Amino acid sequence: MSPHATQVADMLIAIGRRIDARGHAPATGGNYSVRLDDGSIAITISGSHKGRLTRDDIMRVSAAGDALDGKKPSAETLLHCLIYAIDPGAGAVLHTHSIAGTVLSRALAGQDHIGLEGYELLKIFPGIDTHATRVELPLVDNSQDMPAVADQLRPLLTAQSPLLPAFYIRGHGLYTWGPTAEAAEHRVEACEFLLSCAWEECKLAGATR
Ligand SMILES: CSCCC(=O)C(=O)COP(=O)(O)O
Numbered sequence: 001m002s003p004h005a006t007q008v009a010d011m012l013i014a015i016g017r018r019i020d021a022r023g024h025a026p027a028t029g030g031n032y033s034v035r036l037d038d039g040s041i042a043i044t045i046s047g048s049h050k051g052r053l054t055r056d057d058i059m060r061v062s063a064a065g066d067a068l069d070g071k072k073p074s075a076e077t078l079l080h081c082l083i084y085a086i087d088p089g090a091g092a093v094l095h096t097h098s099i100a101g102t103v104l105s106r107a108l109a110g111q112d113h114i115g116l117e118g119y120e121l122l123k124i125f126p127g128i129d130t131h132a133t134r135v136e137l138p139l140v141d142n143s144q145d146m147p148a149v150a151d152q153l154r155p156l157l158t159a160q161s162p163l164l165p166a167f168y169i170r171g172h173g174l175y176t177w178g179p180t181a182e183a184a185e186h187r188v189e190a191c192e193f194l195l196s197c198a199w200e201e202c203k204l205a206g207a208t209r
């Protein structure tokens with residue numbers, strides 16, 4: 001591993017530990033990547049526990065998702081590739097699994113977005129400088145067919161202006177990204193916080209109805 005690759009791997013290992021400590025990486029769930037200077041992607045291998053990553057659990061794929069070092073990349077590599085292809089400003093992508101997001105997205109059966117409105121933390125998104133706004137997180141159905149999931153997402157993401165750096169796969173998990181791994185991690189924390197708030201409010205509304 002080059003010194004830079006080691007640095008990237010150590011950064012993803014540390015991020016995985018923090019995400020797992022928040023309960024957002026259960027049972028090997030989630031995957032993480034960083035775009036490298038040559039356009040290739042450093043990504044977690046498939047099936048690794050993201051709270052217990054080692055340097056051997058980070059590998060390289062091409063921009064198209066082909067393995068460059070003989071390891072097996074994340075089953076969701078194509079979604080990382082889609083994000084990097086659509087957003088030239090994306091430098092790191094993080095995918096998490098949380099209880100709140102999972103149940104909220106399942107409660108919104110048939111809906112193609114998760115509406116988030118009035119929250120201070122919405123200011124984590126680019127171009128938003130007030131809580132007095134509404135963000136609609138694209139919500140697509142889950143599938144084990146990653147090209148099909150990518151096909152659902154591509155038109156939704158390319159239609160956005162400005163591009164919202166997050167989406168949700170129903171009953172599955174959150175994808176968010178940023179120019180750096182640090183920015184992507186802030187967005188994961190904000191999005192998971194917002195999804196928890198939305199789910200708690202949904203429950204309260206049900207209880208008081
Ligand atoms: C047991 S978690 C189910 C697979 C998944 O959703 C995930 O995020 C992890 O898959 P990977 O191939 O990246 O380990």
Ligand SMILES: [Zn+2]
Nearest residue numbers: 029030172173
């Ligand atoms: Zn997943």
